[in-house]
Amino acid sequence: MSSSNTERALPEVLVSMPQMGVSVAEGTVAVWHKRAGDWVQKDEIICEISTDKIDTDVPSPATGRVAELLVAEDETVPVGTPLARIATDAAPGEAHPDEQDAATAGAAAADAGAAGQATPDAGAGQGGARRVYSPVVQRIAAEHGIDLTTVAGTGRGGRVRKQDVLAVLATRDAAEPHDREPPAPPVRADAEPAAPGRDRTEPLSRMRRAIAEHMTRSLRTAAHCTTIVEADFSRVEQERKRLRSSPLPIVARAVIDALERHPALNATLEGELLTRHRNINLGIAVSLGERGLIVPVIHRAQELSVEGLAQRIRDLARQAREDGLTPDDVRGGTFTITSPGSYGAIISTPIINQPQVAILDLEAIVKRPVVVADSDGNDAIAVRPIAHLCLSWDHRALDGALAAQFLETVRGRLEREA
Amino acid sequence: MTYLQAISDGLREELRADERVFLMGEDIAVLGGAFKVTDGLAAEFGRERVIDTPLAESAIVGTAIGAAVVGMRPVCEMQFADFISCGFDQLVNVAGKMHYRQRLAVPLTIRLPSGGGFSGGPFHSQNPEAWFMHAPGLKVVAPATASDAKGLLIAAIHDPNPVLFFEHKHLYRRIKEDVAPGRFETPFAARVAREGRDLTVVAYGAMVWSALEATADLDGASIEVLDLRSLVPLDERAILHSVRKCSKLVIVDEANATCAAGAQVAALVAEHAFEHLDGPVVRVATPDVPIAFSPPLERALLPQVEQIKEACRELLEY
Numbered sequence: 001m002s003s004s005n006t007e008r009a010l011p012e013v014l015v016s017m018p019q020m021g022v023s024v025a026e027g028t029v030a031v032w033h034k035r036a037g038d039w040v041q042k043d044e045i046i047c048e049i050s051t052d053k054i055d056t057d058v059p060s061p062a063t064g065r066v067a068e069l070l071v072a073e074d075e076t077v078p079v080g081t082p083l084a085r086i087a088t089d090a091a092p093g094e095a096h097p098d099e100q101d102a103a104t105a106g107a108a109a110a111d112a113g114a115a116g117q118a119t120p121d122a123g124a125g126q127g128g129a130r131r132v133y134s135p136v137v138q139r140i141a142a143e144h145g146i147d148l149t150t151v152a153g154t155g156r157g158g159r160v161r162k163q164d165v166l167a168v169l170a171t172r173d174a175a176e177p178h179d180r181e182p183p184a185p186p187v188r189a190d191a192e193p194a195a196p197g198r199d200r201t202e203p204l205s206r207m208r209r210a211i212a213e214h215m216t217r218s219l220r221t222a223a224h225c226t227t228i229v230e231a232d233f234s235r236v237e238q239e240r241k242r243l244r245s246s247p248l249p250i251v252a253r254a255v256i257d258a259l260e261r262h263p264a265l266n267a268t269l270e271g272e273l274l275t276r277h278r279n280i281n282l283g284i285a286v287s288l289g290e291r292g293l294i295v296p297v298i299h300r301a302q303e304l305s306v307e308g309l310a311q312r313i314r315d316l317a318r319q320a321r322e323d324g325l326t327p328d329d330v331r332g333g334t335f336t337i338t339s340p341g342s343y344g345a346i347i348s349t350p351i352i353n354q355p356q357v358a359i360l361d362l363e364a365i366v367k368r369p370v371v372v373a374d375s376d377g378n379d380a381i382a383v384r385p386i387a388h389l390c391l392s393w394d395h396r397a398l399d400g401a402l403a404a405q406f407l408e409t410v411r412g413r414l415e416r417e418a
Numbered sequence: 419m420t421y422l423q424a425i426s427d428g429l430r431e432e433l434r435a436d437e438r439v440f441l442m443g444e445d446i447a448v449l450g451g452a453f454k455v456t457d458g459l460a461a462e463f464g465r466e467r468v469i470d471t472p473l474a475e476s477a478i479v480g481t482a483i484g485a486a487v488v489g490m491r492p493v494c495e496m497q498f499a500d501f502i503s504c505g506f507d508q509l510v511n512v513a514g515k516m517h518y519r520q521r522l523a524v525p526l527t528i529r530l531p532s533g534g535g536f537s538g539g540p541f542h543s544q545n546p547e548a549w550f551m552h553a554p555g556l557k558v559v560a561p562a563t564a565s566d567a568k569g570l571l572i573a574a575i576h577d578p579n580p581v582l583f584f585e586h587k588h589l590y591r592r593i594k595e596d597v598a599p600g601r602f603e604t605p606f607a608a609r610v611a612r613e614g615r616d617l618t619v620v621a622y623g624a625m626v627w628s629a630l631e632a633t634a635d636l637d638g639a640s641i642e643v644l645d646l647r648s649l650v651p652l653d654e655r656a657i658l659h660s661v662r663k664c665s666k667l668v669i670v671d672e673a674n675a676t677c678a679a680g681a682q683v684a685a686l687v688a689e690h691a692f693e694h695l696d697g698p699v700v701r702v703a704t705p706d707v708p709i710a711f712s713p714p715l716e717r718a719l720l721p722q723v724e725q726i727k728e729a730c731r732e733l734l735e736y
Contacts (some may be wrong), residue, residue: 135693136665156736162665162696243598307598311569315605324655 011089013062014082015046017071020056021327027051028076029083030206034066040086047083050206054327058083065090133160140165144172207292218354222269223395226349227403231411233365233385239306248284248339249310251362251389254413256280256302259335262406266334268355269397283333283353284313286320294320295353297333337362341387350392357397360410361390419597422590424564425529426455428571429493431601433463436491439575440467442478443495443529452497453531453590475505479528483513483580486526491575499530499584500544513580514555523578527571532560533624533672534720535588540708543716545623545673550582551650551682558649559606560584562626564595566647569604576603586624593627606648608656614642617734618660620683621670622646625721629670632726639734649679657683658691665696666736668729670721675703697736702729 017027030048034040046060067085071077133141133148137160141148151168153160204212233247240247259266259280267276282301286294296316298304304312319325336353341363350361365387372382389410393403419427432439441456447470450457460468471478475496482492496502502509509528516524534543550556557579561567567585574581611626616639621629626645633641644660646653661667667687669680684699702721710716 134665134696136696139693159736161736305600305602307600308602311602311604315607322655322659 011087012067013064013086013088015058015061015084015086017049017077017079017081017083018056018058019079020049020051020054021331024051024079024327024331026076026078027056029071029073030055032069032073034060034069034084036066036068038066039090040064040066050210051327052210052330054325054330055206055323060086062086062088064088131158131160134162136162137165140169144169146172205291207288207294211292214354215351218351221354222352222357224349224352224392225395225400225403226390226392227400227407228347228388228390229404229407229411230386231389232370232415233387235416236414237365237385243306243310245310246342247365247387248337248362249306249313251339251360251410251414252282252284252298252301252309252313252337253304253306254410255335255337255360256282257413258406258409260302261409262402264398264402265358265393265406267357267397268334269357269394270355274357274397277334279334281332281334283336283356284316285336285338286317288320294325294330295333295336296320296325296329297331299332336360339363341365347388348390350390352392352394358391358393358403358406361392363388363390419564419594420591421561421564421567421585421593422453422455424568424597425571425585426457426459427597428568428575429456429459430462431568432491432493432572432575433459433467435601436575438489439491439493440469440485441493441495442469442471442482444471444473444478444497446470446495451495453587455529455531455585456495475501475503476508479505479508479526480512482526482528483508483516483524486513486524486580487516487522491525491527493527493529493575495529496531498538498542499532499546500541502528502530502546502582506549509550509556509580509582510553514553516555517579518555524580525575525578526580527574527577527583528580529571529583529585531587531590532584533586533588534709534716535624537711537713537716538587538709539711543709545584545671545678545704547582547584547649548673548678548681551679552677555580556650557581557606558584559647560586560623560649561604561647562586562589562593562611562621562623562645564593565597566604566609566645568597569602570606570647572601573603573606584623588624589627604647606651606653608653609645609647610656610660611643611645612641614640615664616640617666617668617730618642618644618664619668619670619726619730620644620646620657620660620680622649622679623672625670625672628721628723629726632723633730636727636730636734639730641730646679646683649682652679652682652686654686654690657686661687661691662694665694666733667695668700668702668726668733670726671701671703672720673704674706675701676706678703697733700729700733702726 027049030050032047034046040046040060042063043059045057047058049056049058064086067087069084071083146165146168148160151160151164153164155161236247236250239250263276266280267274279300280302282298283295286296288294298312333356335356336359338350339362340348344364346363348361350359352359365385367383368386369381370384371379373379389407391403391407446456447460447465447468456468478494482494485492513524513526516522532545547558547560550558559570559574561570571583574583611630619629619633619641622645629643642660642664669683671678671680680701680703687699702725704719709719
C-alpha cells in the first residue's frame with residue numbers, strides 16, 4: 001500500500017511491471033484486460049505484457065477497483081514501474097455502469113431482492129432435472145451461450161459430458177457458419193481469397209511487428225554479405241540415421257567446432273564495440289507456422305554433444321510451439337542457425353540476428369551428380385546428397401576471406417569428421 | 419542397453435569427463451554394488467574415486483556434502499532408497515539449506531534404488547520420493563526409461579543443487595532400449611509418453627510402464643500418458659497443458675497415497691485447471707501400509723495394470 005497522501009488516505013495497491021527473467025530490464029503493456037473503474041479479483045489477469053516476442057500475463061496483486069491505468073497499451077516502461085492503481089477499499093456494485101448488470105445478476109441470485117428480474121437462464125441449472133454440470137461443461141456453455149438443459153447427456157446417468165457440449169457446438173457452427181464472425185480472423189497469406197471482392201485488412205500481430213522491427217533494423221544496420229558453399233552430406237546422412245534425428249544437431253555441432261576455431265564469428269557488434277564471446281550461445285530459428293518465427297538460444301552450446309544438442313533443440317522447439325519459452329530462453333545468442341531447407345528451399349540470403357555478426361542457413365539436402373575422385377585419382381561422376389550452406393555476415397565486423405574459411409571449416413567437419 | 423547399464427554408463431561418462439566426480443557407497447567398489455551398477459568402475463577409476471564406505475548413511479551423505487561444498491561432484495549410492503532415512507537430517511537440514519544459509523552450492527547426487535514388485539518386503543521396496551519433495555532445497559527426479567536414466571543422472575551430476583535420483587529396481591533389467599553414447603542431459607521436465615485427447619494418465623518411474631500397458635487399447639479411447647520424470651521441479655506447465663486438453667485425469671503413484679507426488683499433482687490441477695475438468699481427479703496409489711513380503715499381498719497393495727484400466731474406464735464413462 002502506498003503511503004498516505006494528502007486528501008485521500010485511500011488504501012491502494014500498485015500493479016508494477018514485473019521482472020521477467022534476470023536479463024530483462026523493461027516490458028511493454030500489450031493489452032489491458034481492465035479499464036479504470038473495473039472490478040478486479042486478486043490474481044485475475046489484469047493485463048498482458050511483452051518483452052521481445054515473449055508474452056506474459058500479469059495477475060492483479062489485490063482485489064478491488066481499478067482506480068487508474070498509469071501506462072497505455074504499447075507503451076514500454078522499465079521493470080518496477082507502476083502500471084495501475086487498485087483501490088482496495090471499494091465495494092463491488094457501486095459506480096461503473098458496465099458492471100451494474102453483472103453485479104445485480106449476482107446479487108439477484110443471492111438475495112433475489114433488488115430488481116427481481118431473474119433471467120430465465122439463471123435458474124436453469126438447478127431447475128427440473130436437478131442436473132449438475134462439471135466445470136468444463138459450464139465454462140464452454142457460458143462462453144458459447146448454450147442452454148445446458150437442452151443438451152442430451154451421454155455420461156453416466158445422462159450426465160452431460162464435455163464431448164456432448166462440443167457436439168452441440170459443432171452442429172450449431174456447421175448450421176450457421178456465416179452468422180458468427182470468429183474473433184480476430186487469421187489472414188492466411190497462402191490462402192485463396194476467401195470470397196471474390198472481399199479483401200481483408202488488419203494490423204500486424206505483435207509477433208509480426210517485433211519481427212518486422214528486428215529485420216528492418218538489421219538490414220539498416222549491418223553491411224550484409226552472403227557467402228555460399230556446397231557440402232557433401234553423405235556422412236551427415238549416415239550419422240543422422242544412426243541418431244534418428246534431423247541433420248540440424250550435426251550441423252550445429254560442426255558450426256560450434258568451427259566457431260571455436262574462428263572466434264571472430266562468435267561475436268556481437270554494438271555501435272563500434274565488438275565483443276568476442278567465450279561461450280557459444282547458439283540460436284536456433286523455430287518456425288511457428290503462420291504466427292511467425294522465434295529464435296530460442298542454447299546457452300553454452302560448446303559443452304553439448306550432438307546427442308545433447310538434438311535433445312535441447314527438440315525441447316526448445318516444443319517449448320516454443322507451446323508458448324513455454326521464457327525471456328531468458330531467447331536472449332544472449334552469439335550466433336544463429338536457420339534451416340528453411342526442411343521446406344525444400346535450396347538457396348537463401350538470411351538476415352543477421354542483431355547484434356550478432358553472422359547467421360548460417362542450412363538449405364535442403366538434394367541428390368546431385370558431382371565429380372569425385374576414386375582412389376587412383378581418376379575423376380568420376382557420382383550421385384551424392386548435397387546441400388548449400390549460406391552464411392550471411394556483417395562486413396563491418398569481418399571480411400570475406402574469414403567467412404569463406406569459416407564455411408570451409410564447417411564443410412570439412414560435415415564431410416570428414418567422425 | 420538396459421536401464422541399469424544406462425545408469426552405469428552415465429556414471430562412467432562423468433567419471434571419465436570430470437575428475438571432480440567420485441562415487442561413495444556401501445559395497446560399491448569391491449563388490450560393484452548390491453545391484454552391480456558400479457561393477458568395474460573401481461578397476462577403471464581406482465579406489466580413490468570409487469569408495470567403499472561403512473554402513474552409515476548419515477556419514478556418507480555428510481561426507482559428500484563437505485566434498486560438494488569444496489567443489490567436488492560426489493555421487494552417493496544408497497544400497498536401498500529405504501535406508502536414506504538414516505541420512506535424512508544431513509540431507510534435509512544440511513544439504514537442502516546450505517545455499518539458503520551460506521550461499522554455498524552443494525552439487526551432490528544421491529542414487530536411490532527404490533520401488534517394489536519383487537517381494538522385497540517393508541525395508542527394501544519403498545518409494546520415499548515425497549519425503550524429499552516436502553523439503554525445500556532438494557531436487558527429486560525419477561526416470562522411467564533407460565535414456566532418461568542416463569540423461570537425468572548426468573543432468574543431476576551437473577546440477578549445482580543436491581539432487582535425489584530415484585532409480586527403480588524393478589526396471590533395472592526389464593527395460594532395454596538404444597541409449598545415445600556420450601554425455602547428454604535430460605531436462606528436469608515431463609515427457610509425453612503417449613499422446614492422446616480423451617484422458618490423461620500422470621505417472622513416473624515404473625508406473626509409467628504400467629500406465630502405458632493399461633491404456634494401450636482401452637475400448638478405442640485416446641489416452642495420453644505423461645511421464646513426470648522430475649518431481650522437484652514439477653513440470654506444472656506440462657501437467658496443466660495435458661489436463662486442459664483432455665479434461666479427465668488419472669494419477670498413478672507407487673508410493674503410499676497420502677501426500678504422495680500424485681497428491682501434489684491433484685492439488686495443482688484442482689487449483690489451476692478446475693474450469694477444464696469434466697470429472698473428478700482419480701488417484702491410483704498404494705494404501706498407507708508397509709509393503710508386504712508375501713507376493714500375493716504385495717500385488718494386492720501395489721497399483722496393478724488391471725486397477726489402472728478400471729480407473730480409466732470408470733472415468734471415461736463418467
